[in-house]
Amino acid sequence: MKLVEQFELGLDAPICLTWELTYACNLSCAHCLSSSGRRDPRELTTRQCEAVIDELQRMAVFYVNVGGGEPTVRSDFWHLLRYAVEHQVGVKFSTNGVRITPERARFLAATDYVDVQVSLDGATAEVNDYVRGPGSFDMAVRALENLRDAGFRDAKISVVCTRHNVGQLDDFQALADRFGATLRLTRLRPSGRGADVWDDLHLLPGQQRELYDWLLARGDRVLTGDSFFHLAGFGDALPGLNLCGAGRVVCLIDPVGDVYACPFAIADQFLAGNVLTDGGFQRVWRDSPLFAELRSPQTGGACASCGHYDSCRGGCMAAKFFTGLPLDGPDPECVMGHSEQALAAPRTLPGVSQDHSRAVSTRKQPVMLTLLTSRPAAPPVTACAGSPLAGFVPEATAP
Amino acid sequence: MTTTLDQAWTLSPSVALRPEPFGALAYHFGNRKLIFLRRHELVAVVRALGEHPDARSALVAAGVPQAHHHAYAMALAGLAARDVIRRRPDGGENL
Numbered sequence A: 001m002k003l004v005e006q007f008e009l010g011l012d013a014p015i016c017l018t019w020e021l022t023y024a025c026n027l028s029c030a031h032c033l034s035s036s037g038r039r040d041p042r043e044l045t046t047r048q049c050e051a052v053i054d055e056l057q058r059m060a061v062f063y064v065n066v067g068g069g070e071p072t073v074r075s076d077f078w079h080l081l082r083y084a085v086e087h088q089v090g091v092k093f094s095t096n097g098v099r100i101t102p103e104r105a106r107f108l109a110a111t112d113y114v115d116v117q118v119s120l121d122g123a124t125a126e127v128n129d130y131v132r133g134p135g136s137f138d139m140a141v142r143a144l145e146n147l148r149d150a151g152f153r154d155a156k157i158s159v160v161c162t163r164h165n166v167g168q169l170d171d172f173q174a175l176a177d178r179f180g181a182t183l184r185l186t187r188l189r190p191s192g193r194g195a196d197v198w199d200d201l202h203l204l205p206g207q208q209r210e211l212y213d214w215l216l217a218r219g220d221r222v223l224t225g226d227s228f229f230h231l232a233g234f235g236d237a238l239p240g241l242n243l244c245g246a247g248r249v250v251c252l253i254d255p256v257g258d259v260y261a262c263p264f265a266i267a268d269q270f271l272a273g274n275v276l277t278d279g280g281f282q283r284v285w286r287d288s289p290l291f292a293e294l295r296s297p298q299t300g301g302a303c304a305s306c307g308h309y310d311s312c313r314g315g316c317m318a319a320k321f322f323t324g325l326p327l328d329g330p331d332p333e334c335v336m337g338h339s340e341q342a343l344a345a346p347r348t349l350p351g352v353s354q355d356h357s358r359a360v361s362t363r364k365q366p367v368m369l370t371l372l373t374s375r376p377a378a379p380p381v382t383a384c385a386g387s388p389l390a391g392f393v394p395e396a397t398a399p
Numbered sequence B: 001m002t003t004t005l006d007q008a009w010t011l012s013p014s015v016a017l018r019p020e021p022f023g024a025l026a027y028h029f030g031n032r033k034l035i036f037l038r039r040h041e042l043v044a045v046v047r048a049l050g051e052h053p054d055a056r057s058a059l060v061a062a063g064v065p066q067a068h069h070h071a072y073a074m075a076l077a078g079l080a081a082r083d084v085i086r087r088r089p090d091g092g093e094n095l
Helices: A004-008 A046-058 A076-086 A102-109 A125-134 A138-148 A166-178 A193-203 A206-222 A229-234 A282-288 A289-295 A317-322 A340-344 B004-006 B042-052 B057-063 B066-081 B089-094
Strands: A014-021 A063-068 A090-095 A112-118 A158-162 A183-185 A250-253 A256-258 A271-274 B010-012 B015-018 B023-028 B031-036 B086-087
Touching: A004 A076, A004 A183, A014 A046, A046 A282, A063 A138, A076 A102, A102 A138, A112 A138, A138 A250, A138 A289, A166 A183, A166 A206, A183 A206, A193 A256, A193 A340, A250 B010, A256 A282, A271 A289, A317 B015, B010 B023, B010 B042, B015 B042, B023 B042, B031 B042, B042 B057, B042 B066, B057 B066
Parallel strands: A014 A063, A014 A250, A063 A090, A090 A112, A112 A158, A158 A183
Antiparallel strands: A250 A256, A256 A271, B010 B086, B015 B023, B023 B031
16 A cells, blocks of 8 residues: 555554644734734633643654744643653744844753744745734844754744745745845645635635645745645645645644644534543544544545646645635635536635634734825815815716 | 664654555654555564564564565665654674
8 A cells, every 4th residue: 555545544643743832913914814913811721731732742743843832832832842742752843033032042952842933924034024913023043043053953934935935935935045044935825814815825826736846846945834835736736745645644733622624624614522521632632423434435526537636646635724725625725626616616615713813903013005096086185185075087978 | 675674673752653545654753754564564564673683574574575685685774764664773793
């Protein structure tokens, strides 16, 4: 049996487990896939988190990808980090950099089995802050400087590819080189608040090709989290498994202990169970009916007749779900254009299962406005205009 | 390849093994690479290397037929190149 087929049937423990420690975040990124902002009062306690780590150790989960929200704003974050690595569970955590002080950077540099991913969605402040909010570029760069100066080796710069930053790939690589870091590129998902901005931010067809060509030419030094397997239809498969790992090799534990099939699928339809109420993480991973279904052979549906199905496997389940497309049809960013018709037709977007966005906007919130690039046809009518016919343009009428 | 079989090996201290239906997954905490061991016999050999004076006796103990020894030696050399297994200092007499 080929390894990929084995993966489709699922593993005894996930390879890529994401654990979001909190919904609290100091930023309010426009495309946040977990709609984070405010802490949830039901979030796992320190002791409950330790119990989860104990279980991950028993299952020989090699490492967890810790995220949020902003995980470092939890007051017990550094304790839990140390607890995990002392229990042979490596930690890769994602941060916007807010708490990566010189002192914390030195602690991280001195700790084995820890990997740090600093999120940046633009190689310049202008492009980054547009989606992540004012000041977020400088904050991330300061964190990278602190890590480098502390001797932390090979931090990751984690970039969600958007319409605005895909032209900056070489600049991102130069930034990574400057900090002795590795570039990590991932796909923009229409999950969480990402659903609200997906139409404006997702890559245009030509840009998908640009990204694919860049990854083929220069991507050997770049990590992608196997994010772009939907691009495999262009030709050569990109490095990685090139399959949807949801519930098979991938899953998510959210801040309240809910287990979802994948970090991009926080929705009731993909909820497999809860680590507190369903007998622990291992029980959910092995016995959940949802995961059993995801591990059963998939037919390919509307994609089965496409010659590229073997390479892209129909694309990303979450991307289809949150754009209101059928799960057994093409990805909304199908490189063959097979989803264009369905996207143009009336669609029902799924409602949100959770939203921890801040109710009141803050000054850190991104303001997604751009300057007008073309002049309006006529100046606006001011309130001071004296003419009783101000703003009225008589049209030529038929005699 | 003969030398690989004559040398003393052990599982790298940086590597964790996890049983899986196809064999085992190995994870190297140093270089953060995942490695697939795709035969249960190979997993048994890798786990037992540290208890045997050389790789050949580990193969024999795991019941790997003589005809397959060459293929296993290649596989072990590949695992050594990726630091999944390491030379054991006490295996000096075979160096």
